[in-house]
Amino acid sequence: MSKQKPTLPKGMRDFGPEVMIRRNYIFNIIKATFEKFGYLPLETPAMENLSVLTGTYGEEGDKLLYKVLNSGDFLSKTKQEDIDQGARKLAPKITEKGLKYDLTVPFARYVAMNRHDIAFPFKRYQIQPVWRADRPQRGRYREFYQCDADVVGTKSLICEAEIVLMINEVFEKLGITDYEIKINNRKILTGIAEVINEADKVNDLCIAIDKLDKIGIDKVEEELKNRGFSDKSVTEMRPLLNVKGNNTEKLDALKSNMESSVLGTMGVNEILEVFDIIKIFNANNNNDNHVVFDATLARGLSYYTGCIFEVKVNNVSIGSVSGGGRYDDLTGVFGLADMSGVGFSFGVDRLYDVIEALDLFPKENLISTQVMIVNFDKESALYSMGILKKLRDAGIKSELYPDSAKLKKQMTYANKKAIPFVLLIGANEIATEKLTLKNMHEGSQETLKIEAIISKF
């Protein structure tokens, strides 16, 4: 087998230093925010037993699971008739583990397994890759990071309000100012279905409305009719989805149209309470929290039962960069009932693209090595080691070019690595103890003692 031209598996990526430093910049801001709000880190293995993974993501999801072959002679226990029937029959016999598809199911599995040790309400965040055997395309990868925070074991709406505050904080730190946090409540969608006498078709309503952005209201109504909604109900639904005004006006309008639905009214009240809590948190500053009530927000996944969120950055044509919601039954499938929680996640690949599109990556802070010392010759190198030690003892990321290569080669290295300062130490500098510091951005240079150089940083 020739390895002369190695390749990456389709849909998978290397992250070289330049990209890693920027990704870490995003991760660190998200992590710091999660922790400031009392969320703690959790990591689960890449592999889960297929018995945990399958049947949770629907038939479509099951197809996208990466399955790991059993080790050893996995066929010895397999019957010929299973093999004869092809992949579908054979797979369950030769594979018992799969790569995780999201962070929610492993989290639920962890909570169920550790229910007796966990201090509830359990606030955890989890930043790890997941894998999906999806058809790769622009912006869709087979391995990508998810960035989740969830709190389970409480129904308090303070948690919903804090999710808004966390999104505000992350975006403020990233420098993203023009964005919208859409909020809705699944109970409102249920209320709408009840009010229009289609109470048994809430899921169809959610699935159809979820496509509104893509296909428009006419096609959504057509789909609803195809899914068995009466013409009358669709006509009655239109004004409910289309309430106008600011958040309070929209919610008031819905409320008065929904008095007959207990759940619908509850949904409106929950959102109003979340708004109140946010207001109290920010009593002293007139922060715009970017929250917009949107009765047409549905979010595809069906396990949400309360408030739902979705975040879009304006003027950048990238889908939602964050989303989440409340669910009433995270762990029932694992034998632990009544575990209500609320969670949300950031899409780091999309956030990266947004920050790049808006040119918001800070130029100064994303530096790796701060100073490179040029290696002129053996004498210069030996002298430089003491200087290097002083720089590093002062916490300055620095390196000595390891070989006394041509100056041009060394400067190219510094440039490629985006090192902002280069220190030149020749015979003259050694004699005077005044070192030449070159600013690579400006091209300027000055001659300074090492102490003065250190105090510059």
Place this chain on the structure above:
Amino acid sequence: MSKQKPTLPKGMRDFGPEVMIRRNYIFNIIKATFEKFGYLPLETPAMENLSVLTGTYGEEGDKLLYKVLNSGDFLSKTKQEDIDQGARKLAPKITEKGLKYDLTVPFARYVAMNRHDIAFPFKRYQIQPVWRADRPQRGRYREFYQCDADVVGTKSLICEAEIVLMINEVFEKLGITDYEIKINNRKILTGIAEVINEADKVNDLCIAIDKLDKIGIDKVEEELKNRGFSDKSVTEMRPLLNVKGNNTEKLDALKSNMESSVLGTMGVNEILEVFDIIKIFNANNNNDNHVVFDATLARGLSYYTGCIFEVKVNNVSIGSVSGGGRYDDLTGVFGLADMSGVGFSFGVDRLYDVIEALDLFPKENLISTQVMIVNFDKESALYSMGILKKLRDAGIKSELYPDSAKLKKQMTYANKKAIPFVLLIGANEIATEKLTLKNMHEGSQETLKIEAIISKF
């Protein structure tokens, strides 16, 4: 399929918050040190093409690779005769990707693929999990993190010296003081083989000597004889492996016994030069660098060609916690010749155990949430939100218990989460604006304005 009792795959682990915080403490120290020395982060995907992975780790390693099943109807292109011949014949037809077994091969693959964009010498670090279908046992897992730093594209011995300095720095920051960095050079082992006229059996020598710690010198000599070493050569070898004195004395003794071997002499000189460079780096402080020359250090893997390292913590019965060495041909198998480099890695699971055994995890710094506010009732909660905002704006990790549960339940939560301070805000506190701050360690409490509380942190 019942999911009532979910389990983890054998040999895999969840890392809950308490362990994660400690692991991150170790990772952060290692990362900061790598970066201070100019190493940049790299991440490669969990999966690699099997064509990249197989044949690199020897037959034993190939067996331990986790293989990922092709998606779709992977059997449709498979011939019945392959299926009939069992797992060994079938596997290559139904799987094309595997989980990475270490970080070195993906790194080599990355360097070969990106040779035209990389600024050489390329200093990268990589901290990611790897997977091995090994028999799980105490301290051996099927998924574990590796923590590698390598520099390729230079033969400068400054890199070897800096590896010693990085190990010193990491251990100093972790508070580990009693440890040994064993150093040897593969060229010295070649020299020994040459001097005793067994030049063609260097690999056998390395493999046998590698077992010295476990089986003792008598058994090693027995194994050498079984591997075809003459009685005379084994007798001549003994004093060479057994040189006495301090580092310089040992190296001098070896050197004078090895004048006939060009490579052996070169190996001794390389180590002497590394020692010189370390000395110059530390000219101003009489640091003990913990480096001990050991002619019997071999390191099993055969690709090393120069200096080799291994680090052991004294008085803790855990194997080596770090190791590495120089190799002359990292990427030849991928069509990129003459890529010399040197690298090392930390074993984070073992380091964790060492730090725990020596009780060196800092009690104070590993705090997650710093303050929890008790939730007495609605009025208290509403008032607390403004307080919480102030704490968080001051960068203090803090949370309000989301429900007005029984005080005991809330205090248990704070205890379990190891939150050091709890803030009690009842009607009296709201009226006086003086809040009760309870120190959970000492059990003491005091009454302070919020500004005074913030300035305490």
